Amino acid sequence: MTNFNVRNNIVDHPDFVAAKSAIEELHEWQRESAEVSGLALVGPSGSGKSTVLKAYRDQFPPRDELTRRAIVILYVEVPSAPTVKSLAEAILLAMGATIPPGATGARLTECIVTLVEGCGIELIMLDEFQHFADGARRRLLEVSDWLKGLLNRLRVSVVLAGLPSLLRVLDVNQQLRRRFSRIVRFKPFSTAEMPDLETFVGVAQALMTDMPLPCANLDQVAFIKQLHFATGGLVDYMCKIIGGAYRIAASRKARFVDIADFSKAFRVHIWDEAPPSRDPFHRKFNGLPLTQTGEPFAEGL
Template identity: 20%
Template sequence: MIKKQKFKLKEAALEFKKMRFDMILHKNAEQKVIDLIKISNDEAKVRALYGSSHTGKSNFLKNFIKKHADIIDQHSGIRDIVLVRLSSGVTPKDFCEAILLQLGIKPKAGTKQSQLENQVIEVLKNIGIELLIIDETQHALPNKTNSKTTQKLADTIKNIVDESHVPILLCGISSISKLIENNFSRASEIQLEEEQLFNRTLPPIEFNTIELSDKDTMAAVMQGYTMIFDKLHRQYGISIIKMTSAKFQAAMWATSEGVIGRMALVLQWAIELADEGQQIDFSVLGKAHDAIATGGWDKSGINPFTCSEVDLNKRITTINKFSKRARLNALNKAKSKMKETA
């Protein structure tokens, strides 16, 4: 039998994947989560953390827990900060079961949702947890926006927070805002339930894509990656062209469309594709873009690292025109205009 060859990333590329740098966004988010815990000492609250995929939410959660969580019981592994990651198609009953399983408790088969909810409340009250984090919360939202399942989930979260006095951080993509903002249902009785959750909710933490016009943030991100490459240079001899230049930032923004996770992937792949001793320049980054972005998130046919300045500017204009934020701004302007003419 012929064994399949295993392909591994270069050691330097693997090391790059592990490296992190502090972002202003993460520092602000960290403080808001700490505020959630502090405020909940008086009365437990809920806060949402949401944003598009690959904007750094998961890395933020990992780093926050690593920095702030203390192990209460070495044998059970229970921490004072508990992270529960939901899978697709979760019902309110599944939601309670997922929390119990993460706490090392296997629910009995056939147990009703209300009983599981009470069990979650009792366990949280008795083990001294300071924060419950629910990741991938969007998996608990049904396809039908006016579903009673959504109302039941919101009511379950409200009851857990009220009775256990443990704050909850709900994390996921932007659609989870529907769960707490009372904008998914027309039925008054459902709205009433959702308002009860909304009244227990602090303003959300939002992870957005980076705008090229946000020069301070773009510069800070490139400085962060520069520090990482300085470490890689000392360890592996890897070098890269000046990342803080306007030309580099424009090309990196265009290749990633402002999504920091995509920036990291392109840089990682550039390390993988560079020959030993070769400086990572626009030609190497262009190859990385072709390998990672072209045909995936970028279907424009324009490689930001190898195209002309004219084509690069066209690509930037197109991204700005059709970005989610641009569409939202246009919608808000249209609404304002309608109000003025009404």
């Protein structure tokens, strides 16, 4: 079987380009005017938020200089159920710092302020920011207040990214909300209108660019619709089903990947227990999106 990793290809689809430009604009504005601002990037799981953040960060690799590590963009994953201490530690670890044993939250905060300035950080990305909204309200108020205070002390712009529930965090803190009033949304690809259908097919084609076997059915609207239902229009699931279908076709030594391979890959990689009426590749499929409770693309996941 020839090696094929569908995830090696980053596709410049419209939401990806829009999000990347918004981050770029924020960063350039900060560089030109020294004015700090913020941006919130929200979208469902698997829509590509972390991918766009990391793609932008990777344009500015850190440099080890004589006396310091120069970091332009700092990418931080917010820990689950964050506390002031665990979030401060995550920020320090992302800068490559060692955590002073037994340090209080206040001490860690001072370390962050010193290091952010020392490393020359211009932009901080806080991914998985919805974790703030997961815990108890009292803790949410405490941590968001700390974050607001920290950001006020740093001369950096900030991108928050996460599930749409992160907007609830901004709702409880007026000052944070003001700072992150610009919101960019990642939506699943739709097939409702012709241009949307073309975008979805274009992304599917781009993901298959290096696939060693051709896919015979991408010009068939019925197949495109099945593929769309099966993936919820989310790029992560598109990668899963395309990679899976290829491996199934290659292992049976086929000359091309066909609908039956996608149908099997759907069951292996997306929903093994789909009843016939909810399996987009089954003739009994009822034609409704797989967004009900307990289904792969249920709202609120």
